[in-house]
Amino acid sequence: MGDALQELREHYGPPLQFLVLVIAVWEFGAWALAIPSWLLPPPHRIVLRFLEARNLGYHTLVTLFEALAGFALSAVIGPMVAAGIANIRFLERGVFPYIVLANAVPIVAVAPLLTVWLGYGIAPKVAVAMIITFFPIVTNAARGFASADYRILRLMQSLNASRLVIFRKIQMPTALPYIFAGLKISLSLSLIGAVVGEFYGGGDKGLGYLITATAAQFDTPLLFVAVGILAVSGVGFFQIATFFERRLISWASAEVAAQR
Amino acid sequence: MSKEGIVLRDVSLTYRRRGREPLDALRGIDLEIGDGELFAIVGPTGCGKSSLLLLVSGILEPTAGEIVIRGGSVAEARTRTDFGFIFQDAVLLPWRTALENVRLPLEVTGASAARREAHCRELLAFVHLESFADAMPHELSGGMKQRVAIVRALAHNPSIVLMDEPFAALDEITKRRLHLDFLEVWEREQKTALLITHDLYEAIFLADRVAVMTPAPGRIKAVVPVDLPRPRTLDMRDSDRFVRQARAVRELLEG
Numbered sequence: 001m002g003d004a005l006q007e008l009r010e011h012y013g014p015p016l017q018f019l020v021l022v023i024a025v026w027e028f029g030a031w032a033l034a035i036p037s038w039l040l041p042p043p044h045r046i047v048l049r050f051l052e053a054r055n056l057g058y059h060t061l062v063t064l065f066e067a068l069a070g071f072a073l074s075a076v077i078g079p080m081v082a083a084g085i086a087n088i089r090f091l092e093r094g095v096f097p098y099i100v101l102a103n104a105v106p107i108v109a110v111a112p113l114l115t116v117w118l119g120y121g122i123a124p125k126v127a128v129a130m131i132i133t134f135f136p137i138v139t140n141a142a143r144g145f146a147s148a149d150y151r152i153l154r155l156m157q158s159l160n161a162s163r164l165v166i167f168r169k170i171q172m173p174t175a176l177p178y179i180f181a182g183l184k185i186s187l188s189l190s191l192i193g194a195v196v197g198e199f200y201g202g203g204d205k206g207l208g209y210l211i212t213a214t215a216a217q218f219d220t221p222l223l224f225v226a227v228g229i230l231a232v233s234g235v236g237f238f239q240i241a242t243f244f245e246r247r248l249i250s251w252a253s254a255e256v257a258a259q260r
Numbered sequence: 261m262s263k264e265g266i267v268l269r270d271v272s273l274t275y276r277r278r279g280r281e282p283l284d285a286l287r288g289i290d291l292e293i294g295d296g297e298l299f300a301i302v303g304p305t306g307c308g309k310s311s312l313l314l315l316v317s318g319i320l321e322p323t324a325g326e327i328v329i330r331g332g333s334v335a336e337a338r339t340r341t342d343f344g345f346i347f348q349d350a351v352l353l354p355w356r357t358a359l360e361n362v363r364l365p366l367e368v369t370g371a372s373a374a375r376r377e378a379h380c381r382e383l384l385a386f387v388h389l390e391s392f393a394d395a396m397p398h399e400l401s402g403g404m405k406q407r408v409a410i411v412r413a414l415a416h417n418p419s420i421v422l423m424d425e426p427f428a429a430l431d432e433i434t435k436r437r438l439h440l441d442f443l444e445v446w447e448r449e450q451k452t453a454l455l456i457t458h459d460l461y462e463a464i465f466l467a468d469r470v471a472v473m474t475p476a477p478g479r480i481k482a483v484v485p486v487d488l489p490r491p492r493t494l495d496m497r498d499s500d501r502f503v504r505q506a507r508a509v510r511e512l513l514e515g
Contacts (some may be wrong), residue, residue: 085397149351151345151347151349151351152351152353154319154345155316155345155351155365156368157319158317158318158338158340158341158343158345159368159369159416160338160339160368160369161340161368165368169364169367169368170353171351176355180371249355251354251355251396251398252354252355
């Protein structure tokens with residue numbers, strides 16, 4: 001019990017101490033230099049604004065939903081496309097270059113077009129989140145599918161294993177850690193996608209909308225609240241992804257640890 | 261050794277390379293490897309001895325010549341799943357236990373579940389790993405992994421085992437132990453075994469006959485029958501007979 005407490009203190013102690021220090025300097029500095037609240041609100045004003053804000057939960061849920069919906073679409077479609085790219089030469093040579101090209105287009109350039117096509121609702125935001133999360137999943141998964149050891153593939157071929165059996169027994173498990181690496185990157189990106197979609201897609205919902213609206217109204221404390229919620233959500237997403245990764249492919253981390 | 265296991269008649273292999281001269285990897289290889297024989301091929305690196313394995317297993321086609329496996333074609337042998345492979349590294353699947361790795365060939369060839377389980381445990385016991393059946397590869401030492409790989413090659417009961425420097429990545433002590441383990445398994449199973457190695461002492465200690473290859477293009481310089489009784493024991497490696505034969509093979513390799 002005492003050990004667990006000690007461990008908690010060692011783990012969270014330094015970042016907490018630093019946070020307290022930053023807040024203290026910030027609070028004191030804002031007061032001493034008489035910085036106006038619309039320019040840089042002191043921490044206590046942000047907290048008060050957080051407590052009195054209405055619809056905050058609603059805006060947060062909208063953004064989280066858009067992000068997760070876009071991510072989920074990529075997480076389902078991405079590995080399938082990657083499996084095709086890794087196994088079908090035409091897709092690798094003919095289609096993959098265009099995926100790379102599409103990824104090179106800045107997402108903010110596409111967002112207005114998506115609004116034209118999909119309207120002012122949730123759909124274009126989900127689409128932006130999907131587009132931004134698609135590429136890391138596809139590239140990582142494709143690399144994973146292609147990274148099966150050629151000798152084990154040779155062995156399977158000598159046993160007359162069908163391509164489906166080779167895929168199921170060798171390629172798919174080999175690709176899993178790569179797919180997870182892609183999913184982890186994409187989960188964080190999905191929030192950016194949703195917010196960018198809200199910035200450029202019109203509409204009146206979500207944390208991205210809240211940020212543009214509060215900035216226009218110089219309601220800077222609420223802007224800080226929205227940014228804070230995004231930061232916490234991003235960290236939360238990452239933690240959830242890491243948790244599932246550890247549970248589902250424990251052999252991969254064990255393998256890496258054994259190689260060290 | 262009356263029946264023939266693997267026969268190569270005047271086999272040549274030329275790699276065609278884009279924009280460069282074609283590379284003669286093997287030229288005019290004639291070999292007759294008996295059924296149940298343990299046949300070793302030694303040669304310097306780059307002499308094409310690994311290409312020879314690719315030819316025998318049908319992964320590459322010879323540019324000229326003919327390969328006969330147990331009286332039929334290479335394609336027929338592939339259909340019968342006649343081949344087991346042992347590579348320089350174990351190449352185990354890291355998400356499978358030792359037992360599940362040994363079981364892999366049986367899952368593909370479609371043996372019954374009950375037979376698989378019992379058979380694979382028995383195979384692991386051959387190489388003294390019965391208590392590690394449920395261990396993951398990262399929990400095994402290099403030598404243990406290679407022993408799992410050896411019995412994986414035998415799981416689907418192939419008649420021919422093709423080995424590409426299977427002991428080269430091991431330290432000397434582990435290597436010697438594995439030689440004995442391998443011989444024990446081989447004597448029990450009576451497979452035709454083709455061993456590719458650059459270690460002439462290993463070749464002599466394990467094999468019935470040793471073929472010496474020349475540098476590229478690879479040709480068979482001589483086939484030397486090994487004059488050592490079976491079962492082989494480690495102290496034979498210090499015997500005059502062994503030393504004499506090793507010198508003869510080394511002179512062939514160097515000369």
